[in-house]
Amino acid sequence: MSEMTYRDALNLALKEEMRRDPSIVVWGEDVALYEGSFKVTRGLLAEFGEERVLDTPISENTIVGVAVGAAMGGLRPIAELMTVNFALLAMDQIIDHMTKIRYMFGGQVNLPMVIRAPGGGGSQLAAQHSQSLETFFMHAPGMHVAYPATPADAKGLLKSAIRDNNPVMFLEHELLYNSKGDVPDDPEFLVPFGKCDVKREGTDITVVAYARMTVLALQAAEELAKEGIACEVVDLRTLSPLDADTFVASVKKTGRAVVVEECWKTCGLGAEIATRIYDGCFDSLRAPVRRVSGLDVPMPYSRQLEKLCIPRVEDIVAAVKETVAAKY
Amino acid sequence: MKEMSLRAILPDHELVRMYEQMVLCREFEESCAEQYTKGHITGFLHLYSGQEAVAVGSTHALRKDDYILSAYREHAQAIVRGAEPRRVMAELFGKATGICKGKGGSMHLFDPDLAFMGGYAIVGGQFPIAVGLAFASKFRKEGRVAACFFGDGAVNQGTFHESLNWARLWELPVLFVCENNAYGIGTSVERASALADIHKRTCGYDIPSVRVDGMDVMAIHDAVKWGAEWVRQQNRPYLIEALTYRFRGHSMADPGKYRSAAEVELWKARDPLPAFAIRLIEEGIVTQAELGAIKQEAIAIVQEAVTFAEESPWPEDGAVWEDIYV
């Protein structure tokens, strides 16, 4: 084990995989010479050269589309979108092409490619740079979607993403880049897709979360423990495939659930999780599933307003208490 | 200027093969129209009649492993590249024996073994993918060119400009071939493009280009032959604009009211099939009798394709869940 940041864990995953497989290429806006807007690609150009690490024009749709073509042509491209917000300019290549090509061509071709995209809110970047679009990607069949919460998961999931023969949308939370944690040193350490991680065991209530929301849920669980409420925190890790078995099993045990999502509430992924819980263990529920969600507003700039829009630890604590106290 | 003799360019058998394929594509498309009217082919159906010279001339000028990508009017591109007409027809019928197991249909033909990398129905969607294939070819030192076919309407998509810029910037072997058939559905080039000379639009990206007669199969052949080899040698993109015309509506749903009968007749008088046939006869490469036999052979192939498609099984219900993920 080595302690490192989420950023360095991602960086190490990229380097280890690129050393292992010469068909991996990396491109995106400012990923090479500038070493990435969030420095996740630091050192890549120096080690792997300009044939494998390439700066691109500011052409998001084409950044993804060229990766689709390169994957078709036998490479394993990793395309970085500077932030997930700009994925909206690439939705045509992501949704119309990347997720469709295998199916509409009758399974004759695989697209082993990864799109990395930092995202999430909380840095007072205002409406166009603070979005949580994870539900958009989860909605479309044909790709996998990962969104790690810890440095270890960041490394293990990114390595799995790179080795996956399906296209992967790999989301990274901008506020987690500096977070630290222990990461296994084994270069074969992989985190499987489609497996939730129970990050904390508990008996009173299940809190389902992902990415930064998992970090907040764990903090909430710590506080709630002091008041005698034992939360089980289930981290989704991959939004697609969605491992409903694990969180349903947890809710069967605890009888209660709170889902935490950073995205907008309306049609947010929390609605899907709640439905899966109802479908999977309605009889075990002792209270309705409660959702702690991003507010349905464009993100305001002012720090005073922004904090209202993103789930906070106290929101999770309150939701858990209400759910536990509810009598039905 | 006297035209160069065909024989000086290609051997007889290849010239005859090209003509056979043009006839086959025409018969195939006309048969599709009939099958659509009968309800055997459903959904969108965009026919290529009138544009055959482009697919045939280009394919014969490309290396067999050069990638070909096209839009949704791509039956002929796939067949000329080597896709079996019966499996293409079965695809159009939505049958399990189709080239994409009935999952793609008319607009999404694909065969990686033929380096036929797909028909795409989002206008302009194929540009970045062609650039990516060219990148892979260069990276792997394969020397393959990515030939990207598209319509006159597609040049106003952002992907066209992004991809031209990208291909030139990264020095990638992409051959852009614009099939300018004068309309994007019902909107003429003049009503859609500020600069109607599409080939000139590459100058902002320092990419050379040429405009050729898209009704002349040998003109296309020569332009693509030269262009593809230049692209291969230089590792740089090149664009060919082929002036052509579709004899039918945009799709089967289009009665074509936006263009005059006189205009259509003018272009039909330039039909690439008889034009090529006359040259083949003039040079003594085929006889009139052989031309008749070629047509009969094409009709027979298409009839067999229809029978095969009709008799083929539907996909199993379980197939609906297959091929999404590896």
Ligand SMILES: Cc1ncc(C[n+]2csc(CCOP(=O)(O)OP(=O)(O)O)c2C)c(N)n1
């Ligand atoms: C992104 C997108 N916008 C609109 C359409 C609808 N559409 C289908 S074909 C077409 C016209 C394209 O014309 P052109 O590129 O000249 O090709 P042609 O049909 O003439 O071969 C349009 C607008 C589409 N398929 N995709």
Ligand SMILES: [Mg+2]
């Ligand atoms: Mg057109």
